[in-house]
Amino acid sequence: MSLNNEHEKLEPEQELKNVGLKATAPRMRILEIFQKAQESGNVRHLSAEDIYKQLVAENIEIGLATVYRVLTQFETAGLIIRHYFGNDRATYEVDDGAHHDHIVCTRCGRVEEFVDKEIERRQKQIAVRLGFELEGHSLSLYGVCEDCRKKERERKA
Numbered sequence: 408m409s410l411n412n413e414h415e416k417l418e419p420e421q422e423l424k425n426v427g428l429k430a431t432a433p434r435m436r437i438l439e440i441f442q443k444a445q446e447s448g449n450v451r452h453l454s455a456e457d458i459y460k461q462l463v464a465e466n467i468e469i470g471l472a473t474v475y476r477v478l479t480q481f482e483t484a485g486l487i488i489r490h491y492f493g494n495d496r497a498t499y500e501v502d503d504g505a506h507h508d509h510i511v512c513t514r515c516g517r518v519e520e521f522v523d524k525e526i527e528r529r530q531k532q533i534a535v536r537l538g539f540e541l542e543g544h545s546l547s548l549y550g551v552c553e554d555c556r557k558k559e560r561e562r563k564a
């Protein structure tokens with residue numbers, strides 16, 4: 408289902424209906440958190456724990472197991488994509504249909520997104536050379552971000 412590839416923003420209730428999920432309160436609130444994160448731009452990538460903490464802070468009674476279950480349903484429905492950034496803790500973001508790759512700070516967990524035409528092109532060439540029909544890829548770079556490097560320099564000085 409690719410209804411969410413259209414860039415118009417839908418109300419959570421409608422969005423859930425479109426993918427055949429009943430608009431329960433936890434589902435609507437969790438989807439809203441993702442939509443807000445998407446709009447804010449800088450914290451688009453959320454773990455189940457991030458979502459859980461936010462719901463608890465809003466005095467919403469929900470178990471972590473329910474959060475995991477909703478995230479799995481959202482992923483199956485194509486609303487969100489799951490990533491593993493170098494550890495076994497899954498991170499999720501809204502699937503807006505636009506492809507991008509990631510660079511992740513191994514100190515603070517900050518995630519930046521990028522698209523590089525040359526990298527995309529080369530990956531397709533490699534697939535063709537190896538006789539594959541490419542369906543997708545996931546590319547994550549790991550390093551230490553500017554802020555964390557600055558902190559480390561200050562600590563040493």
Ligand SMILES: [Zn+2]
Nearest residue numbers: 512515552555
């Ligand atoms: Zn960092």
Ligand SMILES: [Zn+2]
Nearest residue numbers: 500507509520
């Ligand atoms: Zn991303």
